[in-house]
Structure formats: C-alpha cells, structure tokens
Amino acid sequence: MKKNLLISCCMLSMKILSGQVGIGTTQPDPSAALDIVSGSKGLKFPIVSLSSIDDQLSVPSPVKGFLVYNKAENGAGYTAVTKGLYVFDGTRWNQLLSHQNTEDRILEIPFLAPMFIASDIVTGTPATQNAGTTVGLTFNKLDFDYQNGATGTSPAYDGYTIQEDGVYSVSFAADVRNVSGDANGEQVIFVRRNGTTICAYGMQRKFQFGGISNDCTSSLSTxxxxxxxxxxxxxxxxxxxxxxxxxxSH
Structure with missing residues (x-):
C-alpha cells in the first residue's frame, strides 16, 4: 500500500513539474502551464496603485511579464496611468487595451475637419488681367461652408470667416494662363488674413499655360x-x- 502511494505521489509530482496544472479540471490542456476552468468565476490579479508607467517601487523589482490591475489615476502626460490592466515589459508598464481606452486613444489622434471648400468653374473665357496686377479670387461653387462662414455672395464668394480659434490647413490651386504666347515671368498665390498675407507660393514660368498649387498651416482666431x-x-x-x-486641425 505504501509503495503504491509513493508511486502515485511521484507521478503527481512529475505532472506538476511538467508545467500542466489544472484548476477546476482534472485534464489541463497539455500546452498550458496553468489551465483554469470555470463558468461562473474569474481570475483576480494583484491590485496596485502605480504612480506612472515608470513606477518600479509600488511593485518592487518587477520582472518582464508581470501583470497587475492598477486602481489609481496618477501622473501626467505620456507617463500617466489610468485604471486598468498593465503588463511590465522589462522597462515600463504598458496598459492592455480595452474598449474604452481604445476610443480614448482614437480621439487623441489629430485629424482635419473641413471648414470651407470652394471652386470657380469657368465657362467661356474669363476676364483678361493686366500683367503684374494682383487679382482677388472669387468662387462660384461652394462644396462645404461650415456655419455659413463664406464671405461674398453667389456666384462670387470671396473668402471665409473663421468660426473658432485653432490651427488651420489652407490649400489652394489655380490655372493661370497667358492670354497669348510664351513669356518669362512669375505667378504667385497669396493667402490673406484680414487683408494681410500670411503665406504665399510662387514659381517662375516661361510657357503660356501653367498652374500653381500648395498649402500652408497657420494659427487663426475667431x-x-x-x-x-x-x-x-x-x-x-x-x-x-x-x-x-x-x-x-483637431
């Protein structure tokens, strides 16, 4: 009897040493070091209060792979921590993504929201402008006009009134042609704020037909x-x- 018990204990020890431990099951998965089976209970991780993602004092000498639940909201900027599961990568704590913090991260991604999009679709022959003169652009088609900020009236809108303080990206393009023949010169588009140039783009030209386009970024006020x-x-x-x-830009 004692011999059989000893053999059974040895076999159990070998099974544990092989890394297959089961909780709630007598047949742990052979590929799992720990196989927990339950239909009504969860796994509770250690609960800690991290001060930042660089905190190595709240959990002394953490090793790579440590997993904890952080209950505190501490720190500021890039190193701040919020409530949730964190895993230690050997250098700092990384939060595991959840539905909520994924949405929060997405909202932090800057994006561009359209405020004003306009064009001037020419039918027939446009007016002739004298060489060297500066001409204000007008637009006969509005593709987007946030909060009706367009200035001027149809079919000659001539700009846009900024609706709120912020950083804006302004794009512009125009097909500028000599009335006849090739000629050396330059063509420039100016972006103006309250009549004062805030950015401009120009290029030398030699041929009759030419186009110009670019964009710029500027902080603007309501x-x-x-x-x-x-x-x-x-x-x-x-x-x-x-x-x-x-x-x-948001």
Missing part, C-alpha cells in the same frame, strides 16, 4: 477673414478653375 489673391507677371493673363479649401 472672426479672421481668409481670402486669396493671384499675381502673374510677364504677360496679360487669365485665371481658370480655382480650388481652395480650409481645414481645422
């Missing part, structure tokens, strides 16, 4: 009026098919 102008030198010119857009 009530600022954004408008656009074009200048071309070297020959009389016409402006075809302009497109502008204003996006706010």
């Amino acid at each position: 009530g600022d009026v954004i408008s656009f102008t074009v200048r071309s030198t070297g020959a009389n010119f016409r402006i075809y098919n302009t497109n502008v857009s204003i996006y706010q």
